[in-house]
Amino acid sequence: MRKVPLSKKQKRAEKIKKTLIHVGIWLLGLLIVIALGVFAVRGFGIKTVIIDQSMNPTLQNEDVVLLNKLSNKIGSPKRMDVVAVRIGASENSPTYVRRIIGLPGETVQIKDGKVYIDDTELELTFNDAAIENAGVAEKGETLGDNEYFVLCDDYNNNRDDSRLDSIGTIDSDQILGKVWLIRSPLSRLGLVH
Template sequence: MKRAKRKFRRKISQFKKLKIGTRAVNLAMFIIGWVIVIALAWLYVVGFRTETIISDNAMSPTYEEEAVIRINRVIYKFSSPRRFDTVALQIGETSSNVYYVRRIVGLPGETVRIENGTIYIDDVELDYPYNEETIENAGAANRDILLDDNEYFVLCDNYNVRMDDSRSANIGVISSSQIIGRVN
């Protein structure tokens, strides 16, 4: 009988230890879960998003000069840019933290032309809701521009004041590798 009691007590103490161990494991898993959530949130904010300041009036009135913008650097790893997305671009030999902010107008495989102040995509007039004015200078887009598989045609929203976009021979069409991310 004493032996059975000792055995029973041993089982009870093992069970109690197991319960204490389970609570400790649950608490540890809870803490580890929160640490992972906080680390992922920090990585998203610091690593995948970039803040920068608009240094010109090229995107006025959408983004005024000296406005702080956020660039989502991850979005285009999972999806392709769409028409009218505002994107941050790296053009030419600029330093790594200098970006151009422009709006995507033409998509890969399309033909873009600006004629009589109007944008045409595949010979269809484009309704450009970000600037009601007609385009005064078509630049290189005064003739058909056929975009390759990874090329985009971008414009400034303030296109009659600035022309450092795809109409310019110095900039031209933009390859997908030049797109840093989408401006939010």
């Protein structure tokens, strides 16, 4: 069978149809890229600025860090995660960056300069100095179902953590997200451990 040649009008209609398909695919791709960008910024691009020395040497004063807000929605915070926490109920309450050392249901005790979780010594790899002030954890602090015990990395020079009565244990809804990246200064760019 022989193919019947298309008329000029049919060729033009075919060309317009192909062009519309290409433009539609391009627009769909553009929408997907925009949606992924919004998702990434909303979930992983929330920035905060470190305003003290409490997390030295992991984080330093004036480091700009990015938070992963989705980490709490996907799973629970883990021991040794560095997190941003809001102390207080209002949006204007101070935000601190601290390290989680105690998880829900555990008993945290600081004695003889060391941290114990359920009577087992916890190795603190971020700071090997003995803890000089146990605060409320001296006798042991048992955490509730949604409570976490947070500690400064520079715990002997700073006490704005769960050792203070005024801060205490952190409820899961006070955790704003996991700190995952130092964005600036560029000389310190890298992942947070």
